[in-house]
Amino acid sequence: SYEVTQPPSVSVSPGQTASITCSGDKLGDKYTSWYQQKPGQSPVLVIYEDRERPSGIPERFSGSNSGNTATLTISGTQTMDEADYYCQAWDSSVGVFGGGTKVTVL
C-alpha cells in the first residue's frame, strides 16, 4: 500500500520559517493536502492541491510538490502555529495520511 512519510518534529523560532516535508513515491504526480491540528480539536485544512490556500488561511502558509516530496512552509511563524501538521494524498481512491509533524515554536 502507498505510504507518505513526515519528520516527527520540527522546531522553529518565532518569526522564522518552518518547513515540513512529506515524502512518497512519485508524490509529485498526486495532489497533496495539508492539515493543522491543535490539541483537542478537529483537523483544519491549510493547503489543498499542493499549493492553494482555503479562504481564511493566512498567507504565511504555502506549499509545493515535486518529484517525491511535498513541502509545507510556514513563513514568519507565530506561536499560534504550534500544532501537529499532516499531509494527505489519494492512492486509487484510498486516502493516505502522513504520520504527522509536531511543530514547536520556541
Next chain:
Amino acid sequence: EVQLLESGGGLVQRGGSLRLSCAASGFTFSSYGMSWVRQAPGKGLEWVSGISKSGDATYYVDPVKGRFTISRDESKNTVYLQMNNLRGEDTAVYYCALKNTLLGGAFDIWGQGTAVTVSS
C-alpha cells in the same frame, strides 16, 4: 452553516459492534463524497473508509476490510459507519469528513469526532 455532526460512539467489548452516524447540514449532501478518518489516542490521523457521492462506490483501509461498512442515506443527509468484530486497535476518535473534489479531494469540512473505546 456547513456542519458535520457525528454520533454513536461509546464503550464496546472486543468482538462487539457499533454504528456511527454523521449528520450533514448546510450543503448539498448528494454532491460530495464522504470519508471516515480515525485517530487513536496520542497517534496520528488514519483514513478508514470513503463513499462516493452517489453511494455506489465504497473504499476501505486494509485493517478494516470485511469488518466495517460505510453507507449513506440521502433522505437523512447522513453517512454511517457500521463497525463489526471490533478490536482493541479500533479504539480511536472517529471523524467524519467531506471530500471536496473541487479542492483536489481535500477534506475541507470535518466533524467534531466521536470516541470509540474497545475493551477487552
